[in-house]
Every structure is written in C-alpha cells, then in structure tokens.
Amino acid sequence: MASDAQHSVAGRLSVAPMMDWTDRHCRYFHRLLSRHALLYTEMVTAAAIVHGDAARLLAYDAAEHPVTLQLGGSEPDLLARAVQIAAPFGYDGIDLNCGCPSDRVQSGAFGAVLMKDAGLVAECVAAMMAASDAPVSVKCRLGVDEQEPRDVLPAFIETIASAGVRHVTIHARKAWLQGLSPKQNRDIPPLDYNLAAEMKAAFPQLHITLNGGITSLDAAEAALADGFDGVMIGRAAYHDSGAVLGDADARIFGAAPGPGAVGAVRAMLPYIEDQLGRGLRLNAITRHMLGAFASIPGARQWRRVLSEGAHRPGAGPELVERALAEVIQAAA
Template sequence: MSVPPAGTVAKIAVAPMINWTDRHCRFFHRQITRHARLFTEMVVDQAIIHGPRDRLLGFHPAEHPVALQIGGSEPEVLARAVRIANDYGYDEINLNVGCPSDRVQSGCFGAVLMKYPARVSDCLIAMREAARVPVSVKCRIGVDDQTPEEVLPHFLQMVSDTGIRQVTIHARKAWLKGLSPKENREIPPLDYPLVFHMKAEFPDLSIALNGGVQTLDDARRLIDRGVDGVMIGRAAYHDPMSVLAGADTLWGGAATVAPAEVVARMRPYIEDHLREGGRLHQITRHMLGLYTNRPGARLWRRILSEHATRDDAGWDVMDAALAAVEP
C-alpha cells in the first residue's frame, strides 16, 4: 500500500470538541471561513467499526478541508477504522493523544498515551500505512508527574521517526486524576516557550499550538513567533465571527463576510435539514454566538434558545432572531 504524503498543519484550525463540532457546527463555520481546517468530534475506533458509520463519519462536501479525529490505542483496530474512514473522503486523520477524560483513560487512549510513546508509535505507523491522506497527532506537553522538557522531545522524536509530520500540541500538562476535563483546559499552566523550543528542535515537523488562544490576533502573534499554525477551540465556537471571519487573511484571502450573510448562506442547508425531518435546534445551537459583542446579541441568543427547540420550529424563528439584530 502506498503511504500518503505527510502534509502540514493548517495556519488556523478549529479544535475537535465533543458534543460541539458535529457536522452542523462544521458547516456553519465553513460559511465564515473558506480555509481554516475543521475537525470532527473525537470518534472512537471501535464505534467506527461497529457503530452507525454514516452518522458518525458522514459530512457535507462543503466542509472541506476537514479532518477526522480518532481515539484508540490498538494499532490493528485503528488501522481498520482508518480504512473505513478512507471512503468518506477526509483531508486528514488525527490521533487523539490529548483528551484527559475518565472515559478515554478507561479505554487507554487520549492523554494517557503520553505515558506509552512506543504504543503511540505503533498506532501512528499502522494508521499511516492504512490512510490515503496525511495522518497527524494531537498531544499534550506531558501528563501527571512527567517533566515536559524531558517527555515532549522524546515524544516528538518518536513521531518524527514514524514519518508523521503534522503535530498539534496543547501547551498544557494533563492531570489524569484530580482535575476534570474542564479544569484540565484551564488550571495547568500554559508553556508556550516549550512549544516554540520544540519547533526549533524539530524543524521537519509542522507544529500547531493549541491552548489558551482567544483571538485571531493571538494566533497571528504565535505564528509570527515560529509555530506553523494555531488551533482554537472554545473561543472560535463562542465568538466565531471574531476568530474565523478574518482567518482567511492568513492565506491571502478576504475577510468581508457579515453575520447576516452567514445566516443567508445557512438557509438552504437549514431548510434541507428540516425537510428531512431534522430539528431546527440541532443547527441553531451552534449559531448562538454569531452576534457576540454586537447589538442585539442577547435577544438573538434568547429567541433561538427558547423557540428553536419547538417541534414545529422553522425559518420563522430565524426571521424573528434576525429582526432583533438586523433592523
């Protein structure tokens, strides 16, 4: 089997977030930015193999470039999941070595894999041999009592040795016991200098920095300091216009989209979804932050939150919400 090209990280990517970055969220974000890379929620390899594949893996063609993030720790199982995912046409397949939740620890995947670099190596090699597109990895700088300055260089050398070239580093430790996933996103201190040092030590790797990035200007500054890209999570979700509307300028594109234009672009997609029996709230729950920090934003959120959940909710709800923010 031919091995796909190594690829590079995107200058801006929206982080994989469980229960948030589903197909509707990704389609919505794509109406704001053409070039930022979008990530699926983490999908467990066993679910891909045994679960409802189309529901878990299907996506709209407009979402490209889009990456699939997989959780797992058995090379053969991951390779089987990747071969299934190949047929769906993702642009990248990513291995999760960063999630600290109890659920993933019990399955021995996610951040706990930072303790088992040889296992990660086997997994990445198996995935790369099975994939038709570049394979990447998302990791932490270390876990628990590990010393990041010792652990991370060893981990990245292992990644480099597998032939993988795309790495996203969440610039915090993960504490597997004692901190919740939310606390693990906020309490362990950020160590950006270590990530910059790793980029200097491993110039052959395309490294994106994740963690604590709140604005597009933050992302620009970090890229200017030497990393190849920046991954942004909750800030992009809660205030997508501030973070994503200008993202295309990093590729030389324009940043002219307005919130009302985004809503107009969403209309055919929403109407198709409703005709197929879907609920309005399944899409609009991801759009609550569209008018963040703009006049009428609170009323926009309230109308969508209160009325989009109705069984009969249709475009009339969107018209009412728009009237609150677009006189």
C-alpha cells in the same frame, strides 16, 4: 482530499475538535464563516467506527472541506481498520487524539494517557498511515501527571516523527489524569508556550500547531509570527465564531474576506431547510450558531430568540430570520 501541502496551509488556523460541539452542523456553519480554516470532527473512537454505525458517524457535507477526522484509540489494528472504513469518505486528514483527559478516554487507555507510551503511539500512527493516503497527525499535551514535560515531550515527538508523523498539534498544558476534571484540565495546568516553541525549533521539519489559551485572531497572529506553523482555537472559535472565523480568511490566510456573520447566517437557511426536511430539529443546528454575534450589538436578542424558540416543534428558518432581524435592527 487535500494534499499534505494543502492540509498544512489550511492548518495555519484550525478549529479544535470538541466533543458535543464540532459536529457536522457546526462545521457547516463554521465553513460558511471561513473558507480556509481547517475544521476537525469531534473525536470518534475507532471501536465505534468498526463496530457501530460508521456511515452515521463519518458522514459530512462536501462543503466542509478541508476537514480532518479525529480518532480515539490505542490498538494499532483497530485504528487501521477504522481508517480503512473512513477512507472512502475522503477526509483531508486523520488525527490521533493523545490529549483528551476525560475518564471515558482513560478507561479506554487512550487520549492523554498515550503520552506515557510513545512507542505505542508510533505503532498506532504507522498502522494508520499504512491504511490510508490521508495525512496522519497527532494532537498531544506537554505531558501527564508527574511527567517532566522537558524530558518527555521531545522524546515523544521524536518517536512519532520517526514513525512518519509530519503534523503535531501541541496543547501547551500538562494533563492531570487524577485530581482534575476535563474542564479543569483546560484551564488550571499552566500554559508553556515557550516549550512548545522549543519543539518547533528542535523539529523544524514538522508542522507544529499551537493550541491552548488562544482566544483571538490577535493572539493567533502573534503565535504565527513567533514561528509556529499553525494555531488551533477551541472554545473562542465556537462562542465567538463571527469574530474569530469571520475575519480569519483575510487576516490569517491573506485571502478575500468571508461573508461575515450576517452573510453566513443567511447562507445557512437553505441548509437548515434541507436538514429539517430530513427530520432534524432546528435547535440541533442553531445551538452551534448562538455565538455568531457575540461581539456586536444584538447578540443577546439573537441568542434569546433562538434559545426560546428553536426547540419547539415546527420551528424553522423563519425563526432564524426573525433572530437575525433583531441583530440588524440593533446594529442600525
């Protein structure tokens, strides 16, 4: 488990928690591309951990560190119990989702709807902190529905900071719980980076990460230069992982460059062999690797070979090697 300071350093660049995408196989590949970026799990509900198969939901490879577990929930006692169950797994941080606008989240009265009740969020994070030594963070929106962000967001952050939160990720859009789909909520509400920047100025003691609409390392570097402590990238880090994560160690962390997409794919082969031996289908892993070469020649061939073959019974590492050969040939 990383210390709070180490967690903050890793948080200079993070990959957003994304349902159905940032599972353990995705994170393993992303870690090969970047040794330093902070990775997040998919959101897991506290109820699922407490009442379901916690070992299956929480297991991950030690190579994924630093990695943060994102929880969904709005009941302090249940969240505390989930954090207690998760503690032995050694996550580097625990994040409370206060930004997801999906119908499922609304029906459970958590996610973005929690923006309407800062006091409850404070109770939740206090209970989570009491249950574990891992840093507890919050990912939120600017506000929801008819709320005026300039009125709501400062009070929300002040309330959760008073409860002990030191790391807040701000998705710099409002969420409309009625009238917009989750997909539309990622694109239609306008971005307000200025308000997010004002929150960093108003709360200098907090680690403020900017999220929303950031699609490149150029944009990430600009946000860091503007004073944000960290930048979180979502879909671009997934769909163009080789470009975004492959250059992150050198550009964002000032560290030695990563192995590049070709090196990361080759390093995945033993992991793939191991997972197939445990009964996993190849496409459960390679679906997360389709964006590795999105920015370079051979990307189409790479995606075609994997998309057409990885779901077939018996498909294995040799298919990945064949797809990689297409990329190398196209680049020659």
